[in-house]
Amino acid sequence: MILPTYYRGMSEKQIRTAIRGLKNEIGYLKNKIERERFEESKMIICPSKAVQLICARENLERAKEALEGLGCTYTPSKAEMKANEFQEQIPHISRISFETCGCFAGVRKYFLEIEKSDIKRISTEFGQIQEESLIDKERTIGALEDLHMGEWRRHYYPERHGCIVYDGIQWSVVIEYDNGHKAVKFEGSNDYPYNFSDFLSLFGLSDEMIEE
Numbered sequence: 001m002i003l004p005t006y007y008r009g010m011s012e013k014q015i016r017t018a019i020r021g022l023k024n025e026i027g028y029l030k031n032k033i034e035r036e037r038f039e040e041s042k043m044i045i046c047p048s049k050a051v052q053l054i055c056a057r058e059n060l061e062r063a064k065e066a067l068e069g070l071g072c073t074y075t076p077s078k079a080e081m082k083a084n085e086f087q088e089q090i091p092h093i094s095r096i097s098f099e100t101c102g103c104f105a106g107v108r109k110y111f112l113e114i115e116k117s118d119i120k121r122i123s124t125e126f127g128q129i130q131e132e133s134l135i136d137k138e139r140t141i142g143a144l145e146d147l148h149m150g151e152w153r154r155h156y157y158p159e160r161h162g163c164i165v166y167d168g169i170q171w172s173v174v175i176e177y178d179n180g181h182k183a184v185k186f187e188g189s190n191d192y193p194y195n196f197s198d199f200l201s202l203f204g205l206s207d208e209m210i211e212e
Contacts, residue, residue, distance in 0.1 A: 006059075007066035015067045019074070022060040029053045030151075033194035038163045050195070079151070086150025086184070090141065094178040098203060101170045110203045112140070121203060140202060147199055149175075149186070156188030165190040173199075 007015055029049050047055075064074045076084065096112040106126060113120040119140050123131045158165045168190035175184045186193075193199070197207050 012070055012072050019063045022056050025056045030194045035161050038161050083150035092177045092179040095176040097174040099172050152186050152193045156191040158191045
């Protein structure tokens with residue numbers, strides 16, 4: 001195997017050190033993006049933290065390849081194994097349900113019904129269907145894979161950032177499968193995963209619905 005250019009000449013110890021550093025960087029960037037919503041002042045950084053996160057992910061994969069190129073084995077953590085399992089189960093997702101509830105907005109529910117050749121996108125309000133359309137399956141599944149939802153926390157609340165928010169928006173996501181795999185649920189209140197805006201786009205929604 002040809003080693004990725006950047007890691008050529010590095011020892012096993014050096015590559016493993018690089019892997020630990022990249023994993024820490026990815027965790028830091030995700031937490032920083034999630035916390036920024038509660039900060040009064042936001043510095044504009046170029047490249048953005050989202051772009052830095054993408055680059056760190058790519059570098060991590062290269063480092064793992066370099067380690068294997070030396071004939072060494074990379075052992076994923078429990079968190080990585082859980083995230084990998086989620087990615088492996090994506091072809092078996094049959095339905096994604098997304099629900100929001102606000103004091104003045106009422107309950108809104110959105111669904112992605114994954115069928116054989118396409119995906120049906122449905123939005124409801126007060127139990128009534130507001131919109132129903134077919135969207136491209138291949139493109140949507142690709143976008144879903146890029147979300148790395150297996151890395152999401154199961155619960156998101158502002159208290160973890162040292163903040164208290166009253167009222168606002170509560171939300172939940174339920175992912176169901178067609179192969180007997182147990183459904184996966186995420187939920188939160190006024191706090192969201194670092195890439196939640198990309199998740200919203202799967203339903204044709206924008207950040208406006210979760211802004212305070």
